[in-house]
Amino acid sequence: MQKTGIVCKGLLFLVMVCLLTGCSDREELEDRSYVIGLGIDKSEHKGKIKVTMLLANPEVGSMQGGGGSTEKPREIITFNVNDFIAAKGTANSIISRKINYDFLKIIIVSEKYAMDKNFPTTISDTQKDKEIRMNTYLAVSKENASDYFVENKPKMETRPHKYFQYMVDHGIENGMIPDSTLFRYFKTLERGTDLYLAMYTTAIKSKKTKYKSEDEYMAGQEDATGELDDTQFMGSAVFKNGVMTNKLNGQETRIVNILDDTTDIKDILIDIPDPFSNKGGQFAARIMKRENNKVKMKSLKGTKPQMIITIPLKVEIMTNPSMVSYTSEKNRQILKKQVISFLKVMNENLFKKSQTKLKGVPYPLSLYARPYFLTIKEFEKFNWGKSFIRADIIVKPEIEIIDYGKQSKKPVKVGG
């Protein structure tokens, strides 16, 4: 009798397994098509947008040691729609499987549409669709987003989701592109005190580019040759009140990333003019930021507020082209002063640019002003946006050189 009971209970458990499939929201992995990248362009038709979907083929690369299918790793479709949520249904007239935004990694907006005043309304649809996660990246492309996805043909990382993930992750670590998630976009838009930076990218190399130093390029200007994919991620697009207004190059984006405590940057490798060389030589340094900035604000209620920003940085000297010996205290002091003044000038130039051209601060500096006020009313009366433009900003880099590198001697010249 007891055995029958156990068997019955066991059978009941088996019946329960059937419940796990769900009813109305049953999903078959097999008949889903996952959108990895979403492109938004201005449409020729009034009030519509042009949506481009980059769909990944999950079959490619999933099998170990080859033997997988010979299908292409991706599929791209572009069409005119009213919004990209209803577009999921429309796309089914072209794509055989059900469209799903669950694995959406990146939303690419063409520069032209990002400057359109309708852009904030379009992008806020992402908050409505629960499939789209707020950690999806927002990027601005120089060309039309539809062309961007077609032109972008990665040589090594053919699976699109991996390509975008690695490209963006490492770009952010290097500081060349901002950490521009949708989450930050909406946060900045709601806060209404500062500017939002979106990563800038292009798949078309610009024809003539002047040679510049290391990181002063925009995407597309870096003149790389070889057998490669032309897509580049560099610099950033500046959004004011949710609409793109300006651009920052790689170097400026890096400075913003160093200033911004809310982004995760790793070590940044840069070239700094060598104080011991009179021919404009440069040495390489690794800059590490381990601590948060200290910001002091004075006379906020006055006509000219003063902001003193202290940036604690650790620097490692990587090369020494002028072969100066750093064993002497004097040389070390010269070097330190050089690094400090270099960073100070770069930072203050950025603030000058943001006060005059951008008309706003490209990172949430206003958060540092908030503790000086007791209530929200007082803070609103203070009007951060206007006060920032008037403000006198002093940047004080606090440099600690933790490594001078291997001390090399000048090689003895033959016959010298």
Next chain:
Amino acid sequence: MDQQSRKLGIREYVSIAILMVGAKATEDSPTILYKQVQNASWMIPILSAGLFFIPLLLLLKTLSLYEDKDLFFVIRKILGKYIGILVCLIIFFISSAAISFDSRIYTNIIRTFYFPTSPVLLIYAMLMAICTYGAKKGLQNIGSVSYLIVYYAVLSLYIALLLSTQSSTIRAMFPILGPGTIGLMKSSFLGLTLFADFFLFTTIIPYVMSGKVFRRGTWIAFVYTTIQLSVILLVYICMFDTTLGTIGYPFHTLIRFISLGSYLPNVEIIFFVIWLLSAFIRFTAFLYINGMMFGFIFKIKDFEYLIPSLATIYVMIGSIPESAIAVSQIKVMISGAVGPVFIFIALILWLVALLKGEFKHAKNRNSM
């Protein structure tokens, strides 16, 4: 089973209380509070707890006069038969409305985030069916289960909060006073509803080991949940900043945002399952308490059999509002009423007991 083993110990009682009160930060209460007092909303649980402290103390003191008797018995004893029944009915109706709309909110959360195309009624009926099954098992079982899962619930909550700090900034809590002291004071009345459950817990005194255990458990749970609610709100504010006012369900947005590195990017399902378990406990206990109240008011001894029909009624009431927006509007109305009404009842009880000289009688009894 002997009588003793059917009673709740302190750990079971505290875990039920933590799951029921602590769960309020994982639905839409934080958004409601944020809309009122913006970035100072983390202070509301503390301020409201301060406000709620005195009535709760008085209530517990009044109840301690009648060892092992529940709230309804005491109400009837102190306020008399007719007024007593009326007050009991008011409490029952308020808590019925609260359970109906709260469970509807949970259904909305489950639907919007995880089952977008399922009909509301199906999810709602499933949720309540599970809770009814649990409630019919009795309070002792609810207590044991909640003690089993309280650690998982609390731990997973803190892990989620900890992971979210990567993308948050503590400066979002400034300007420290938010809308100013007056606004804070006003809203702390609204926050009273967060602790309304403690008032309802006094109806389960006969099921707790002893009055002393109950009082100790209440204070432990009260202090702990105050701190927890405040911490969760602070984490939300630091993470979402001003967008918190536009996000309906911050906890679920948060668990969808966080990730465990790039290899485990979408981990919300782990947190969701544990959250669902604690939701079951919350409504199971709530349903049981409501069933008990009903049984007491209408003198029905085996009130366990009433629970399925009560649950059906609650599902029907909860299904009246068409959309999530309507539900949250009703919820704001109810939460505005719950706190002050319960406080008023607690104060009246104490006052009448004082005037009737019940405290003196008790003293005399003790000294004899």
